[in-house]
Amino acid sequence: MEKVFISAGKIRGLKALADENGRFKMMAIDQRGSLKRMLAKVLSKEADEVKYQDLAEFKTIIIKVLSPYSSATLVDPIYGYPNAIKYFTKGTGLLLCSEETGGEKAGKSGKEIKSSLISDWTVEKTKRTGANAVKLLIYYRGDASPDVVNHQKEIIREVGRDCRQYDLPFVLELVNYPFLPDEEKDNATFARRKPKIVKDYVEEFSRSEYGVDILKVEFPANLKFAKEYCQGEFDGVKREALYDLSEIKGFCREVTALAGVPWVILSAGVDIDEFVENVRIATKSGASGFLGGRAIWQGCADYYPDKEAMEEWLSTSGVNNFKRLHQLLQEATPYFEHKKFKGFPNFYLEKKGPDWYQQYES
Amino acid sequence: MEKVFISAGKIRGLKALADENGRFKMMAIDQRGSLKRMLAKVLSKEADEVKYQDLAEFKTIIIKVLSPYSSATLVDPIYGYPNAIKYFTKGTGLLLCSEETGGEKAGKSGKEIKSSLISDWTVEKTKRTGANAVKLLIYYRGDASPDVVNHQKEIIREVGRDCRQYDLPFVLELVNYPFLPDEEKDNATFARRKPKIVKDYVEEFSRSEYGVDILKVEFPANLKFAKEYCQGEFDGVKREALYDLSEIKGFCREVTALAGVPWVILSAGVDIDEFVENVRIATKSGASGFLGGRAIWQGCADYYPDKEAMEEWLSTSGVNNFKRLHQLLQEATPYFEHKKFKGFPNFYLEKKGPDWYQQYES
Numbered sequence A, B: 001m002e003k004v005f006i007s008a009g010k011i012r013g014l015k016a017l018a019d020e021n022g023r024f025k026m027m028a029i030d031q032r033g034s035l036k037r038m039l040a041k042v043l044s045k046e047a048d049e050v051k052y053q054d055l056a057e058f059k060t061i062i063i064k065v066l067s068p069y070s071s072a073t074l075v076d077p078i079y080g081y082p083n084a085i086k087y088f089t090k091g092t093g094l095l096l097c098s099e100e101t102g103g104e105k106a107g108k109s110g111k112e113i114k115s116s117l118i119s120d121w122t123v124e125k126t127k128r129t130g131a132n133a134v135k136l137l138i139y140y141r142g143d144a145s146p147d148v149v150n151h152q153k154e155i156i157r158e159v160g161r162d163c164r165q166y167d168l169p170f171v172l173e174l175v176n177y178p179f180l181p182d183e184e185k186d187n188a189t190f191a192r193r194k195p196k197i198v199k200d201y202v203e204e205f206s207r208s209e210y211g212v213d214i215l216k217v218e219f220p221a222n223l224k225f226a227k228e229y230c231q232g233e234f235d236g237v238k239r240e241a242l243y244d245l246s247e248i249k250g251f252c253r254e255v256t257a258l259a260g261v262p263w264v265i266l267s268a269g270v271d272i273d274e275f276v277e278n279v280r281i282a283t284k285s286g287a288s289g290f291l292g293g294r295a296i297w298q299g300c301a302d303y304y305p306d307k308e309a310m311e312e313w314l315s316t317s318g319v320n321n322f323k324r325l326h327q328l329l330q331e332a333t334p335y336f337e338h339k340k341f342k343g344f345p346n347f348y349l350e351k352k353g354p355d356w357y358q359q360y361e362s
Helices: A008-017 A033-043 A052-069 A081-087 A123-128 A146-165 A188-205 A245-258 A272-284 A294-303 A307-331 B008-017 B033-043 B052-069 B081-087 B123-128 B146-166 B188-205 B245-258 B272-284 B294-303 B307-331
Strands: A004-006 A024-029 A072-075 A093-097 A104-106 A112-114 A133-139 A170-175 A214-217 A263-266 A289-292 A347-349 B004-006 B024-029 B072-075 B093-097 B104-106 B112-114 B133-139 B170-175 B214-217 B263-266 B289-292 B347-349
Touching (some): A008 A133, A008 A347, A008 B081, A024 A294, A033 A052, A033 A294, A052 A081, A052 A294, A104 A146, A112 A146, A123 B123, A133 A146, A188 A245, A245 A272, A272 A307, A289 A294, A289 A307, A294 A307, B008 B093, B024 B294, B024 B307, B033 B052, B052 B072, B052 B081, B052 B294, B052 B307, B112 B146, B123 B146, B133 B146, B146 B170, B188 B214, B245 B272, B263 B272, B272 B289, B272 B294, B289 B294, B289 B307, B294 B307
Parallel strands (some): A024 A072, A024 A289, A072 A093, A133 A170, A170 A214, A214 A263, A263 A289, B024 B072, B024 B289, B072 B093, B093 B133, B133 B170, B263 B289
Antiparallel strands (some): A104 A112, B104 B112
16 A cells, blocks of 8 residues: 655644544634625624624634534634634634635636735744644636636645645635626526536645645535425525436545545535535545534624624524534544545654654754 | 733643643653663663664553543654654644753762753744644752853753744753762752752742743652651652651642742652652642653553553553542642633733734744
């Protein structure tokens, strides 16, 4: 069997992100732009009127109540981490995001997206805080304009290099978007293309040149267009059937086949019932868990700024959402059983030997 | 109440070292010189004939079986960590030692000790591996020659500075030694001086210029010379009574009063029964737990190189030793209740605010 070599910081980081069984039960509360819009709605304000303190408090309450249920929690270094740091319990891994929220509109259509990194923030700082991983969200369409595609790839390579330098796991999150003339966020054309879009980016960013350790990817279909769920099961809207669950499982298995590293499912703002189905199907098909955000906690936003009511919702419904997801994780593939590793006996510390401590880079 | 400011990496590191309740149940397996001598005896060899592989295997087995019972495990980056890295479970904190084993004989008597750091190893490397703290062992007598004292202090300051730079907790271990003409390792004169020696170094290294986060100190008396234990209770050797338990508790309380940071008790090769008494008295008197080594695991050495027998001893007697210590920890002072912090509500992230992520240094 081929040996796999891994560095000290990467293996220690992966252990911190997963649960005791090597499965990822991760929560995301690193939203910025989408959270401002969510709170603006609740507060009947414009998004740019939502204050720093609103985001800080909202995130802190969620981390306080729910992060102990996660194997690791993803937060931003601007509003979230500095305010909620005390509430991270021992054994809760920490991921910090590295991308600027949103992105710059690009391409001929003006609908393509170029990402950038948070200015005045670095992988080096992330490491210094004691975080266990760097997360980078890239909006990605492989069929976008070449200069947009290259721009996005270059950011990924840059973060990958920095994560190698500081010996920290790199979690790459990919989110596609509609930009072709016949595509809309919720139309059938876009939903039909989703499986291929997801599979293509999983294949691309599994290449070692990007240095990714975990892929955080979208469910490779839109369940609202599945034969079994297109009668409005999730949101009351009827849609045409584009694929059935057996085909969708096939898409997930193809993602597993293409993923050169362990992969987890993101929640992308779907509600908890749909996310539970996503996680159920994905983990039965080779995913190593989830990194879910709004699906788990968004119900508490209705109560903001009543913090007591928020906490009550989180401690009951929020915890329940988490527990529904936990139950599904039995079937997820532990990261160390992923085909990259094939079990602990098959992987080796890089440069292991009596002079490891000398060879290990600083 | 006076506010206490703490950096992100230090608070995250402290959480990783303590258990969920803020108490330190730490195991040390970073021995090198003393372990070579221990294995040499078992293998009927000279210490310098003991091989790299012997130390590596011996440490790996202990870490595999016992580290899950510790809140954190201290290991060396030469023999231990590169070999045992896979066996660190999620939630087991990691400390790496930074000092060269032993030391250089110094002073007029030739019995004083100058320490040095492991060459080709740094705090930066320690941080990069994903460790949660740096541990530095310094042999120390405040009444040694000025050049020896200054040398030792300078190393401590250097490591303290580096730990601030890389934002990693600094655990300073202090071990005294006999060097005056009337002192011997096991004589009454040395035992009588021990309380003052320990209190003096605790006071000295609590000064903020050293940047210490946790003091790992000796029990401030020799229990074998306690009125209640001087009839050979621990080793069959009768000794004179120098102090009684009530005085010894007083010494521990004085250590607590002098310690500017949380302190833990080290085991220094005493057997488990004596260490249990040390931990019982210290934790009732303000210590935040223990960082114990040989007292917990040394019984397995008799079986080396029979790894199966070693594992059997560790999984039964070794685990039992750990559990005896765990039971005592209820009375230990959680680090966050130490007078430095006085509870979480009283301590604040350094430079907290909307621009924290910009101000935080890289």
